[in-house]
Amino acid sequence: xxxxxTNSARRNVREPSFxxxxxxxxxxxxxFIQLRRDRVSFAMIVMLPVMQLVLFGFAINTTPRHxxxxxxxxxxxxxxxxxxxxxxxxxxxxxxxxxxxxAEFDDLLQSGKVLFGVExxxxxxxxxxxxxxxxLLVAADATDPVAAGSALGTLNGIVQTAxxxxxxxxxxxxxxxxxxxxxRYNPAASSRLNIVPGLVGTILTMTMxxxxxxxxxxxxxxxxxxxxxxxxxxxxxxxxxxxxxYVIVGFVQATLIIGIGVLLFGVPILGSLAxxxxxTTLFITTNLAIGYTxxxxxxxxxxxxxxxxxxxxxxxxxxxxxxxxxxxxxxxQYIGECLxxxxxxxxxxxxxxxxxxxxxxxxxxxxxxxxxxxxxxxAVTRFRRTLD
Amino acid sequence: xxxxxxxxxxxxxxVEGLSKSFGGRAVxxxxxxxxxxxxxxxxxxxxxxxxxxxxxxLCGLLTPDSGEGTCLGYDIRRDADKIKRxxxxxxxxxxxxxxxxxxxxxxxxARLYGLSNARQAARDMIQRIGLNGxxxxxxxxxxxxxxxRLALGACTLPNPQLLLLDxxxxxxxxxxxxxxxxxxxxxxxxxxxxxxxxxYMDEAERCHExxxxxxxxxxxxxxxxxxxxxSALSTWTVTGDDLNGLADELSGKPGVDMVAPFGTSLHVSGxxxxxxxxxxxxxxxxxxxxWQHGDPSLEDVFIDLMGRSKDNFQ
Numbered sequence: 218x219x220x221x222x223t224n225s226a227r228r229n230v231r232e233p234s235f236x237x238x239x240x241x242x243x244x245x246x247x248x249f250i251q252l253r254r255d256r257v258s259f260a261m262i263v264m265l266p267v268m269q270l271v272l273f274g275f276a277i278n279t280t281p282r283h284x285x286x287x288x289x290x291x292x293x294x295x296x297x298x299x300x301x302x303x304x305x306x307x308x309x310x311x312x313x314x315x316x317x318x319x320a321e322f323d324d325l326l327q328s329g330k331v332l333f334g335v336e337x338x339x340x341x342x343x344x345x346x347x348x349x350x351x352x353l354l355v356a357a358d359a360t361d362p363v364a365a366g367s368a369l370g371t372l373n374g375i376v377q378t379a380x381x382x383x384x385x386x387x388x389x390x391x392x393x394x395x396x397x398x399x400x401r402y403n404p405a406a407s408s409r410l411n412i413v414p415g416l417v418g419t420i421l422t423m424t425m426x427x428x429x430x431x432x433x434x435x436x437x438x439x440x441x442x443x444x445x446x447x448x449x450x451x452x453x454x455x456x457x458x459x460x461x462x463y464v465i466v467g468f469v470q471a472t473l474i475i476g477i478g479v480l481l482f483g484v485p486i487l488g489s490l491a492x493x494x495x496x497t498t499l500f501i502t503t504n505l506a507i508g509y510t511x512x513x514x515x516x517x518x519x520x521x522x523x524x525x526x527x528x529x530x531x532x533x534x535x536x537x538x539x540x541x542x543x544x545x546x547x548x549x550q551y552i553g554e555c556l557x558x559x560x561x562x563x564x565x566x567x568x569x570x571x572x573x574x575x576x577x578x579x580x581x582x583x584x585x586x587x588x589x590x591x592x593x594x595x596a597v598t599r600f601r602r603t604l605d
Numbered sequence: 606x607x608x609x610x611x612x613x614x615x616x617x618x619x620v621e622g623l624s625k626s627f628g629g630r631a632v633x634x635x636x637x638x639x640x641x642x643x644x645x646x647x648x649x650x651x652x653x654x655x656x657x658x659x660x661x662x663l664c665g666l667l668t669p670d671s672g673e674g675t676c677l678g679y680d681i682r683r684d685a686d687k688i689k690r691x692x693x694x695x696x697x698x699x700x701x702x703x704x705x706x707x708x709x710x711x712x713x714x715a716r717l718y719g720l721s722n723a724r725q726a727a728r729d730m731i732q733r734i735g736l737n738g739x740x741x742x743x744x745x746x747x748x749x750x751x752x753x754r755l756a757l758g759a760c761t762l763p764n765p766q767l768l769l770l771d772x773x774x775x776x777x778x779x780x781x782x783x784x785x786x787x788x789x790x791x792x793x794x795x796x797x798x799x800x801x802x803x804x805y806m807d808e809a810e811r812c813h814e815x816x817x818x819x820x821x822x823x824x825x826x827x828x829x830x831x832x833x834x835x836s837a838l839s840t841w842t843v844t845g846d847d848l849n850g851l852a853d854e855l856s857g858k859p860g861v862d863m864v865a866p867f868g869t870s871l872h873v874s875g876x877x878x879x880x881x882x883x884x885x886x887x888x889x890x891x892x893x894x895x896w897q898h899g900d901p902s903l904e905d906v907f908i909d910l911m912g913r914s915k916d917n918f919q
Contacts, residue, residue: 233718233719234719235719236719239716239717239719240716240717240719242716243712243713243714243715243716243717243723244717246709246712246713246716247702247705247709247713250704250705250709251702251704251705254704254705254743255704439703440696440698440699440700441700441701441702442700443666443696443698443700444694444696444700444701444759446666447664447665447666447689447692447694447696448689448714448717448718449686449689449690449717449718450717602685603665603666603667603668604661604666604667605667605668
């Protein structure tokens with residue numbers, strides 16, 4: 218009989234030490250080499266962001282309504298209330314928060330929970346009646362100038378109408394007080410400042426999604442899946458091996474887009490670069506995980522492309538990148554909350570234009586992590602380990 | 606036939622009653638087989654007979670609809686992971702990465718199996734399969750014979766106990782085919798078990814044991830001599846002039862199941878020896894032909910088995 222001792226043969230079948238890492242690493246090296254050989258994909262990594270940035274150099278105009286607004290009410294007077302009522306009647310403003318300190322007020326604006334803040338100072342009504350011409354502060358988050366602009370434009374007119382009821386005939390005529398509108402974060406109301414950070418997310422969504430959406434179907438169509446499955450690799454190892462190279466690719470792309478944004482369009486980065494890098498990497502990984510999930514669901518590369526496009530379109534339209542999120546109907550906002558781009562658009566605008574910290578962005582960060590884990594779980598369970 | 610799957614140490618593959626169907630069409634039906642360790646087991650049968658499906662069930666790539674068995678002592682349903690570590694599977698179609706070089710493909714496999722020094726293992730294998738000088742060539746640019754050597758190298762790299770080779774020599778020239786078989790015999794001599802599917806009769810004759818499968822059913826198995834003896838086929842070999850005319854006249858006569866030209870001779874075979882004798886008797890008088898009664902060739906046996914299984918299963 219054979220020279221092989223069967224007992225030793227069965228003992229050989231132990232899991233090799235660090236097996237998980239070796240197998241994931243094997244997959245990763247392979248993917249990197251294949252990416253390097255695929256010149257078209259390689260060119261796309263560089264050309265796509267540059268072309269999109271140059272092409273999308275314009276803004277989209279809309280007049281959003283019911284924008285979330287915070288009130289810092291330091292005086293509870295009839296006049297103050299009718300001013301607020303009049304603002305709400307324009308349908309541009311919706312009072313969602315009432316705060317009691319300037320710190321809270323600033324925090325709401327910075328985290329993007331509200332787009333406007335109205336401050337009614339102490340002794341406002343008395344000052345108006347005395348004819349002191351006091352100032353009413355309306356602070357606007359102008360990172361999205363389209364959303365803020367039209368609402369700010371209505372302010373003067375409506376306050377006048379509101380006052381007609383409350384001020385008696387003997388009061389000083391015409392403008393009894395001043396509205397001091399303060400466009401925060403983007404004082405020049407430049408739409409580029411708004412578009413460029415959003416583009417970072419849009420371009421990354423498109424490229425990352427497609428890279429991984431094709432990865433499993435490509436193995437099946439080229440016939441290499443058969444030998445891959447006959448080897449001792451686990452679904453989670455295949456997934457990591459296929460995602461990690463593109464995290465690096467995505468990071469290079471993001472650096473390129475943000476670099477062009479800063480150098481060519483003069484977009485500032487007010488927040489921490491490290492936070493931006495960290496959350497951008499999270500967003501890249503989330504998109505790669507979703508693309509990879511698509512790839513385990515579809516039958517061929519064409520379907521993978523179609524599914525990616527079906528995901529990409531709502532991402533552009535409902536994420537707040539193209540149209541102000543606050544202006545969308547409720548059902549559309551719910552869909553938007555399920556898209557990683559929505560959260561990343563908020564994150565990247567907040568960090569670059571408002572100097573937000575990771576504490577300000579807890580909700581969106583957690584949402585991205587949740588979406589990533591959900592996609593990975595589906596992918597690992599969907600991955601077929603046999604050819605059945 | 607032994608009916609209980611055992612984990613006897615000298616048995617590498619032991620399966621019982623394997624069945625698999627795709628979309629309602631039975632591809633493998635109630636297939637049982639045993640392969641001894643260290644032997645070369647030939648797997649023969651026409652296209653679409655279920656050879657590839659059987660091989661895929663053995664290495665865990667497909668789950669059988671029914672039936673059970675062991676591969677290297679591991680349950681083919683439950684222990685697919687362990688089987689995969691010990692089995693090298695060479696697919697019918699080249700399934701390594703065409704856009705990776707010879708070296709990169711081998712290193713990939715070595716890392717997947719957790720070999721401690723993947724680079725060295727790949728280098729050694731390149732030497733062994735004679736691909737030195739082509740290490741950096743992309744696998745997709747290799748000729749058929751070299752691709753086949755690379756594929757064999759890749760599936761023997763992790764030192765498997767069992768090789769499953771699915772038509773490894775299809776489309777390969779005779780010299781490369783002979784080298785390949787010498788390599789397989791060398792591996793078997795080292796204790797490796799090899800299950801190889803093929804269409805070539807000369808390759809079947811190089812196997813220690815063969816099995817013939819058609820329409821999902823195992824029709825015959827054993828050594829080449831045993832299979833020929835089991836067939837109970839009686840064959841006359843005729844040489845002489847106008848064999849084509851003779852073939853036309855003989856086919857359809859009682860007892861004549863098969864008439865097949867082999868170069869300058871004609872094989873006339875039948876299962877009913879007496880009926881065959883009486884049918885050919887008139888022609889044996891003719892001086893122009895030389896008649897010899899002999900053993901059927903393996904090909905005669907297979908064509909006969911195939912023809913019969915068609916009647917039984919279709």
